[in-house]
Amino acid sequence: MTDDNNRVHLTGRVSGVPESKVLPSGDEVVSFRLVVRRSAAARRRSKQVVDTIECSVWRAALRRSVLRLEPGSAVTVAGALRRRFVSGGAGVMSFVSVDVDTCRKLSATAVASDP
Numbered sequence: 001m002t003d004d005n006n007r008v009h010l011t012g013r014v015s016g017v018p019e020s021k022v023l024p025s026g027d028e029v030v031s032f033r034l035v036v037r038r039s040a041a042a043r044r045r046s047k048q049v050v051d052t053i054e055c056s057v058w059r060a061a062l063r064r065s066v067l068r069l070e071p072g073s074a075v076t077v078a079g080a081l082r083r084r085f086v087s088g089g090a091g092v093m094s095f096v097s098v099d100v101d102t103c104r105k106l107s108a109t110a111v112a113s114d115p
Helices: 042-044 060-067 106-111
Strands: 008-014 019-022 028-037 048-055 074-088 091-105
Touching: 008 048, 028 060, 048 060, 048 074, 060 091
Parallel strands: 048 091
Antiparallel strands: 008 028, 008 074, 019 028, 028 048, 074 091
16 A cells, blocks of 8 residues: 655745735635756756746745745745636636645755755
8 A cells, every 4th residue: 555645845946926815715825936947857858947836825824934035035845736726718727736834945055055
């Protein structure tokens, strides 16, 4: 039997200013996009060298922390993948995002040593 779990760990750069939004339910969420480099194997199959991943933060203390991140900040995040659905003029669309459990800003020296 396998140990199935939904756990992701990503390291990348924040692409823009994190945004806070209050949902119709009254819940607050902070969203940001994380730019991550593709692996060498993936870059051999495609010209695309990065992926941009939508991240959602729900816990109050972590929301406050993430709102202080600046564009270009290097971070590592851990959480779970979620498939989300939105409806608009083009109909219903889905996308994958990360529900962030932890987010840690990396120091410049840690980023400089990345391969």
